[in-house]
Amino acid sequence: MSLPETIHAIAFNKNGGVEVLEKLTFPFPQQKPTDIVVKVAYGGVNMIDTYFRKGLYPSPSFPQISGFEASGVIVKLPTDPAVLESKWFQLRGYKIGGRVAVNGLGSHAEYLSVPWKNVYPIPDELSLEAGAGILSHGLTALTLSTEAYNVKKGDTILIHTVAGGLGLLFTALAKHRGATVIGTTSTPEKAEIAKSYGADHVILYTKEDTVKRVLEITGGEGVDAVFDGVGKDTFLANFELLKRKGTLVAVGNASGAPDPISPLKLSPKNIKLVRPTVGNYIVTPEEAHPYFVELTNALKTGLFKIRIEKIFPFTVEGVREAQTELATPGNKISGKILIKIADV
Template sequence: MSFPKTIQAIAINKNGEVDVINKEAVPFPEHVPGNVIVKVNYGGVNYIDTYFRKGLYPTKSFPHTLGLEASGTIAALPTDEKVLNNEQYKKRGFKVGDRVAIYTAAAHAEYTSVPWVKVFAVPNNVSLLIAGAAVVQGLTALTFITESYDVKKGDYVFVHTVAGGLGLLFAQLAKHRGAIVIGTTSTQEKADIAKEHGADHVILYPITKGEGVHVIYDGVGKDTFEDNFKFIQRKGTIVCLGNASGAVPPFPPLKLVEKNVKLLRPSAGNYIVTPEESLQYGTELFQLIASGVAKISVYKEYPFTADGAREAQTDLTQRGGKTFGKLVIKIADE
């Protein structure tokens, strides 16, 4: 199959506010022998996109194509014989034309080149729209409730911004395991949505009988970090997973001694490094979605334009914002 020399992508040429986001021509991605080439249909929008845009997370070079997740169809398979003969690769059974979701950098483009370990088969009853919205937040929620803190029946689980795309998944998956889910949100409408997705309560102190919660999942960062120590229980776990309000400033490790608290700052990417981990979590995630246990709520589809990408990041980061669920850029028709 022949490919174009250049493709359209959502990219930045410098760090800054949303006006640095452009739609522009970039070179067709290199077909690394161990990679899969994917023709992209939908790209999920995440806070990490804003971190790269602002420079909180450094980029290696410019132009830098944004996006860490997408969905589409396989356009070309790996050419490396070692990969083709790898037993874990064979278990995927990938073919050109297969519907897949991907977890990779430079995802918001017409085509992208993806390490095969970061490619996940999409079940027939899951749309590419939902698949493109599910990868980053779905794998984050699933790995964090398994490995950062293994959520069990009867645990009190606290989720900041529970009506966001990630928060709703934390609520659903923790509830599926039998936990009591408590969350924060900014409006009654969002509170109602969170309860529809598994959150039990939106208040705290009368619920935990003064003992505090077993685990806190905090994607807000600077503004909520100190309060976490007030309502975590003794020997509880605080999982910091984002910087929506800014990065957490340095703090003295002795702060953990007050309640023997465990503090983690993990990334989903480091939980799905090996082919075995990738297959385990990717398969489990899409089974949960296909069976209806995990429902992906898409707030809005944005056009594949500079204005569309700028609007999506603006809506995502709006203080006390109007959005709930997931924001998605439609890159091509299914």
């Protein structure tokens, strides 16, 4: 395959609003011996994209290419013999032309060169569109529901933004494990979508008092765990609706980072507070492999159903609109939004 000398990518040279996003030209990515080179078809759009753009999460350097997940096809395999001979590498069954999903910063580009451990083959049953929408949310749901708080039969779980792409997977997984799921969302339409994924109770936070409703549903006891991707706007209320020895899993910061709290805030109920990142659960191939297998099985069995809400063009205007729509409180997004980068 003939490869270009330059590529296009959506990037930013400084932190700020969506106006800092530009479509820039870069040299073709230099492949390290342990990297796989991928021609990108679709990029997933996630809240973490906005965190890096705003500077909540620091960028390694500027210009910084946006995006944290993508799908496409392999155009180059690693050249390091130790990698090629590794059982963990061989278990994934990579091949030139193979369809893959990629997880890592800088994915909204025409080509990527990324460490092989961040590249996952896409099952034959899955489209490239779905492949670009599953990796970040799928691995987050699996790792956090196992290691941040191990969701189990008999638990009662609260999921904020239950009808978003991540919330729907959290819901499906928790129901599969035998938990009761309470969710929050903004509209009746989104509530129905969440119920179709298994949510038992959906609270319309735009019309109802979330703390009051959770305590009503649980008979005043509260929930075993909260998975909160909202952040600042919901953070403190979670302490009121968690039961004694409950766990607060701070997943994200859609409304902004929560204000600092004293550790003494945890002591009245012996609450556990966790702020994990999926990347720190799957640093090594050995750690990632069981989750990759579980994710593949969840896709093949239909446990994880990928709902693609919108696909935006690979333009500055398209990516700006996608990030704006995703980050708008009470948005109409129920599922995943993508950027179509190229045909492959």
